[in-house]
Amino acid sequence: MADAQASSAAHEAWELLTEVMMGQRSRMLAIASEFDLAPAQVMALKSIEPGSPKPMSELATLMRCDNSNITGIVDRLEARGLVARRPGDRDRRVKMLEVTPEGEELRRQLHGRLSRPPEPLASLGEEDARALRDILARALGRNDD
Amino acid sequence: MADAQASSAAHEAWELLTEVMMGQRSRMLAIASEFDLAPAQVMALKSIEPGSPKPMSELATLMRCDNSNITGIVDRLEARGLVARRPGDRDRRVKMLEVTPEGEELRRQLHGRLSRPPEPLASLGEEDARALRDILARALGRNDD
DNA sequence: TATTGTTATACTCTATAACTATA
DNA sequence: TATAGTTATAGAGTATAACAATA
Numbered sequence: 001m002a003d004a005q006a007s008s009a010a011h012e013a014w015e016l017l018t019e020v021m022m023g024q025r026s027r028m029l030a031i032a033s034e035f036d037l038a039p040a041q042v043m044a045l046k047s048i049e050p051g052s053p054k055p056m057s058e059l060a061t062l063m064r065c066d067n068s069n070i071t072g073i074v075d076r077l078e079a080r081g082l083v084a085r086r087p088g089d090r091d092r093r094v095k096m097l098e099v100t101p102e103g104e105e106l107r108r109q110l111h112g113r114l115s116r117p118p119e120p121l122a123s124l125g126e127e128d129a130r131a132l133r134d135i136l137a138r139a140l141g142r143n144d145d
Numbered sequence: 146m147a148d149a150q151a152s153s154a155a156h157e158a159w160e161l162l163t164e165v166m167m168g169q170r171s172r173m174l175a176i177a178s179e180f181d182l183a184p185a186q187v188m189a190l191k192s193i194e195p196g197s198p199k200p201m202s203e204l205a206t207l208m209r210c211d212n213s214n215i216t217g218i219v220d221r222l223e224a225r226g227l228v229a230r231r232p233g234d235r236d237r238r239v240k241m242l243e244v245t246p247e248g249e250e251l252r253r254q255l256h257g258r259l260s261r262p263p264e265p266l267a268s269l270g271e272e273d274a275r276a277l278r279d280i281l282a283r284a285l286g287r288n289d290d
Numbered sequence: 291t292a293t294t295g296t297t298a299t300a301c302t303c304t305a306t307a308a309c310t311a312t313a
Numbered sequence: 314t315a316t317a318g319t320t321a322t323a324g325a326g327t328a329t330a331a332c333a334a335t336a
Contacts, residue, residue, distance in 0.1 A: 007262065009274035014262035016281035021166050026209045038304090038325060057294065064171045066328055071296060073326080093294040093335050117152065117159035120284035128280045129154035135273045135280075136161035139265035183302055183327090202317060211305055216319055218303080238312045238317040 020120055031113045035106060040065075042110065044073050048083060050104045053096035055088065082106060169263055176258045180251060185210075187255065189218050193228060195249045198241035200233065227251060 032042045040063070047062045048054055056074065060067045074097060077083045082103035088094035099107060116122075124132065137143075177187045185208070192207045193199055201219065205212045219242060222228045227248035233239035244252060261267075269277065282288075 007267070009271060009278050010262045010266045010269055011260065013269075013274055013278040013281060014266050015260065016278065016285060016287075017162075017165070017266070018259075019285060020162070020281065021169075024166075029209060040326060055294080064174060065326080067295060068297080068329085069327060076325085088294095091294080091336070095295070114163075115156065115160065117155040120281075120286075121155045121159050121162070122152070124155055124158075124280065124284050126154060128283060129158055131276060132280050132284075133154050133158040133161065135269065135277050136158060136165065136265075138273060139269050139277075140161060140164060141265075142161075185303060200317080210303080212318060213306085213320080214304060221302085233317090236313070236317080238310095240318070 020118075023120065024118055027118060028114070031110070034113070035110060037110075038076075040069075040073050041077055044070075044077060045082060045099070045103065045107055045110065048097050048099050048103075050099045050107070053086060053098040055094045055096060056085075057094070059097060077103070165263075165265055168265065172263060173259070176255070179258070180255060183221075185214075185218055186222055189215075189222060190227060190244070190248065190252055190255065193242050193244050193248075195244045195252070198231060198243040200239045200241060201230075202239070204242060222248070 028042075029039065032039050035042075037045070043063055044059060047059055056070045057067055059074075060070045063070070074083060074085065078085065080102075081100055084098055084100055086096045086098055088096050121129070121132070173187075174184065177184050180187075182190070188208055189204060192204055201215045202212055204219075205215045208215070219228060219230065223230065225247075226245055229243055229245055230240045231243055233241055266274070266277075
């Protein structure tokens with residue numbers, strides 16, 4: 001019964017969180033189209049960190065989609081000069097993805113736009129913002145004790 | 146400078162929140178495919194509440210997409226017997242969308258799967274869960290004071 | 291034999307523009 | 314003229330299956 005009580009507050013929190021997320025959908029879409037990128041392209045670009053090339057299959061895993069999709073997504077990013085395919089060193093079947101200088105710049109701009117807290121969070125008082133941060137850190141297992 | 150401090154905690158909270166949301170993506174996709182629905186179809190079905198028919202244009206607004214997309218999405222839901230188009234009472238140009246009994250049942254099942262808090266939230270202690278709920282309620286303007 | 295990435299195919303989502311039937 | 318919904322079209326994402334090169 002302690003369990004039922006516990007899940008009630010978590011349940012309500014999840015419903016509110018869902019609402020926050022839904023509210024961000026249009027913002028994300030707007031930012032993506034600002035940069036003339038499809039949402040999947042944004043996700044791919046965010047996933048490839050400068051300085052640490054990734055096999056295509058790893059990108060597929062991160063994006064939870066089939067390898068065959070990645071071919072097209074990377075084709076389009078490569079056509080725009082944002083990422084590049086490089087042959088793998090050991091296994092000649094794999095192709096490593098890396099961000100070009102242009103890609104890095106766009107990535108920076110994207111991050112600048114996406115990392116800004118949306119209205120609901122920005123409107124929180126300092127005390128609430130800190131408490132929220134700490135609770136989320138615990139939820140994600142970033143224990144600071 | 147109080148502002149810079151304030152946005153720092155909100156900023157960190159937003160980064161953590163983004164992480165929570167990303168973690169839910171595959172869950173959402175999995176649940177959608179469990180019911181043989183595309184993500185946009187899930188969103189449409191969730192948006193049409195039983196007992197309160199909606200014009201197609203209103204669905205387009207809710208889903209942040211063009212009217213023309215809604216035609217196809219509703220076509221497929223209607224072909225599966227989940228929603229129905231009904232002529233508008235006053236303005237004969239509009240078509241009202243309503244959920245069929247089958248649609249209501251599927252909606253119920255969907256909600257049952259989607260409304261369950263995901264791992265990070267479910268793992269929170271009761272005190273954190275309540276605090277999280279209250280902070281999110283304030284963030285969304287659900288003031289209880 | 292198994293795996294990485296590609297290609298071919300088919301379906302869904304998306305926006306734009308042109309169209310219809312109403313208003 | 315303007316609006317609600319459709320159709321036509323084109324581009325992008327998605328999964329499946331078949332394939333080439335490599336392991």
